[in-house]
Amino acid sequence: MSTNSPTPTLHADRTDDLASWHESVVESNDDDFSAAKSLTTKLGAHRRDGVVEFGFWTPDLVEAGVSEAAVELELLTPPADLDPGETDHRRVTFDRHRVPMRRVGEYHWAAVEGVRAGTRDTLGALYRLVYEGDDGEERTVQDPVAYSVPFGAFAPAEVYDLNRLDETRTDRDYFEALGTDDERVATTDDGGLPRIDPATSMLEIHPGTATERGSLAGLAEVYEGIAAKQRAGDDLAPWERAFAGYDGIQLMPVEPLTENEAEHDFWTVADDSAAEVTVEVARPELINWGYDLVVSAFSAPNPAVLETGRPDELVDFIAACHDLPRPIKVVFDIALGHADNRGAELLSDRYVLGPGMYGKHLDYTEPTARAVFLEMQRRKMDFGADGIRVDGAQDFTSYDPETGEMYHDDDFLAEMDRVTQEVAGTEYRPWMIYEDGRPWPREDWELASSYRALIEQHPHSFQWSPITFAHNTPALLTFWATKWWRVREVGEFGGNWLTGVANHDTVRRGTQIDPTVEFNQSPVNPYLGDDYPETLNEAYDNAASSMLFHCFLPGVPMDFVHANMRAPWGFVRDTDPTWNVKVVSDESKFCYWQVRDEDFADDRFFRRVKDLGFDSREELLTFMNALSSAVGATDYDLDVMAAMLSAMDQPLGDDLSAADLEAYGYAWMRDVHDFANLGHWRDEQDDERTAFRLETREFRHDRPWLIADLDADDDYFTYRHPTDGSVLYYGFRTAPDEAGATDAPGSAGGEQLLFAANMEGVPVEVSPATLAEDAAEDANAPTIPTDGWEPALVAPGVEEPDGPTASSDPLAVVLANGAAVVWRRDP
Secondary structure (H helix, E strand, C coil), X not given: CCCCCCCCEECHXXXXXXXXXXXXXXXXXXCHHHHHHHHHHXXXXXXXXXXXXXXXXXXXXXXXXXXXXXXXXXXXXXXXXXXXXXXXXXXXXXXXXXXXXXXXXXXXXXXXXXXXXXCCCCCCCEEEEEEECCCCCEEEECCCCCCCCCCCCCCCEECECHHHHHHHCCCHHXXXXXXXXXXXXXXXXXXXEEEECCCCXXXXXXXXXXXXXXXXXXXXXXXXXXXXXXXXXXXXXXXXHCCCCCCEEEECCCCCECCCCCCCCCEEEEEECCCEEEEEECCCCCCECCCCECCCCXXXXXXXXXXXXXXXHHHHHHHHHXXXXXXXXXXXXXXXXXECCCHHHHCCHHHEEEEECCEEEECCCCHHHHHHHHHHHHHHHCCCCCEEEECCXXXXXXXXXXXXXXXXXXXXXXXXXXCCXXXXXXXXXXXXXXXXXXXXXXXXXXXXXXXXXXXXXXXXXXXECCCCXXXXXXXXXCHHHHCHHHHHHHHHHCCCEEECCCCXXXXXXXXXXXXXXXXXXXXXXXXXXXXXXXXXXXXXXXXXXXXXXXXXXXXEEEEEHHHHCCCXXXXXXXXXXXXXXXXXXXXXXXXXXXXXXXXXXXCCCCHHHHHCCCCCHHHHHHHHXXXXXXXXXXXXXXXXXXXXXXXXXXXXXXXXXXXHHHHHHHHHHHHHHHHCCHHHXXXXXXXXXXXXXXXXXXXXXXXXXXXXXXXXXXXXXXXXXXXXXXXXXXXXXXXXXXXXCCCCCCCCCCCEEEEEEEEEECCXXXXXXXXXXXXXXXXXXXXXXXXXXXXXXXXXXXXXXXXXXXXXXXXXXXXXXXXXXXXXXXX
């Protein structure tokens, strides 16, 4: 099938220029890492002046003695009308051309004319290195720093016209405004470059389940609709409010993912010859929460969340966020702390130190690998991100041969902090956020971690707070009492923390608790709900915790959109052929916490496990509990597990095999993925609750001064003790004079706030007068005024006192479990 494209041909002079440039870089740098930081900028494929320059770092080939003549660049040009967004498998014939490469040191270079570069409308040529191994078999090398991998990281990369993408993005004026007085985006000077200031509040989103379409285009549509309504002055629908009121979004990772060879096949060669190759292709459909990366092609967007198959879709989503009446900063979740095991199939051995907790431990001490990781980060962020959240920063460790121990590679984390982005001709540095719970995973990590190690090294940076990191279980009674010491730390020095209880990790951990077992754990909080799903929903989304973080405590509050919509969420992936069944068994309590009988009975949900014979939620729950027990009893021996489960009465039959358990695992994961899609839960949103949550977030935006730590002399934060059946948090804050007036009615510089929340327990009566009396008993407390207060924000359902012992104070209220109030006054 002819593509009617020019024939790719080596441009000898430009190739010579690349080789000369390489040699000059090596000569002008004193160490390998400095040289590699320059050399890696030209790795991959770059279209310049009508010629595409290609570069590969190939130490394995050099070490194996593969001759320069044996290494070629393969270019596969598709039909011009091939749509990379189609998920249906189809056969496509590509024109094949090969050109020689120039070797310089451990690198291969070539400049090639006649190469089609991809655009928003056209699929470009695909490329990879090919060479003949010692056994005579042909082998391939994929590009680890590609900009586009329409058929996944295990298929050839696409030559993409990044210059055109940048020139045509619709938010160029947003980036051109960085470092100016433009109010749309605030920045602070950082060594002569603007660094984007932190958001006021942030929302975490999983693109694969956030919309019915499960794509970035679907998310862009959500925010375009919100923007249109806001400009027209129209009310948002209750479900839209779950996405609104924030000026920051943290996307869960949007990098290409590992693939399960038994389940996924998006690029399969069916027939080839010297001139052309016929391939069965499809846009990848993967179910994954985003963290199972192969690292190779990290610099490209994950095609599974690009319904168009075009990198432009990521840019369009970012532009939609920047185009809101109050622009939203987009934060990328960068998970370069480890690689899935299959990453070793795509990366040179020099990238990998060895096995690690999550697959492969990357080698940050290898100079070129170190530079490539940073280049991957730079390229991904150059799609237009405002901030970077470094996933698991405590996992960036390296080996010290002198001590024989691993150490935190803070020098590498510092290099990540100094990477310069360039979008629309503007250079800048992003808002920097680290998730770092060191000494995690040491057993005493929760007690030992300060969550400030990287803030102290980089004072402009932020970290996830101790209440936000990994394990929190607010569905259990006494959570807010036993975690008080950490909550108090947020008040005292949380100004550079992300705060809040709901995120992808914490909600998932909540669903893993066995609610029927109380040994070594508190019982489920009976005040939160009438059943387990209601309890979990209320635990991660209630007025008290929302107002605590948005209306009182310092830092940047972060919510999770699934918690906002009280929709199910769990660990989802169909990419792991080894641990699939074990991961499913770890999620066995999901049926308690997230699935009601009526949910299972709904024809939209759990279709795959129903096809396997499960007729009721109770039947499913019984099997999941047995599966979990079998994993523990057999040390995850699938054959023995199958024999054990065959002996019980369950729908899968009395002659189970390991393959049957694996098939069940994939069915479960895919069903949970569908069940968690927020498109199913739009009509379930409560008008009053969603309106109040949005009002709470707006309260924060009207008072940006709340980001700062509590003042030791003028502010106050405590809980009422003895608790007397309820954990009442309360506190007093005064705005600095320089804060000036806000948009809030009657607000001014020096505004004072008085906060009270019943975090858990029986109803409790409070008023400014009673809180002032409580504080007066503390010699270290400032004097809290008793007059001039007015309600500023009152949670739905808060009632006035009633009964013979009720207070006559007109400001007194009764706070039930999860309710809160904020009063304000002008001094």
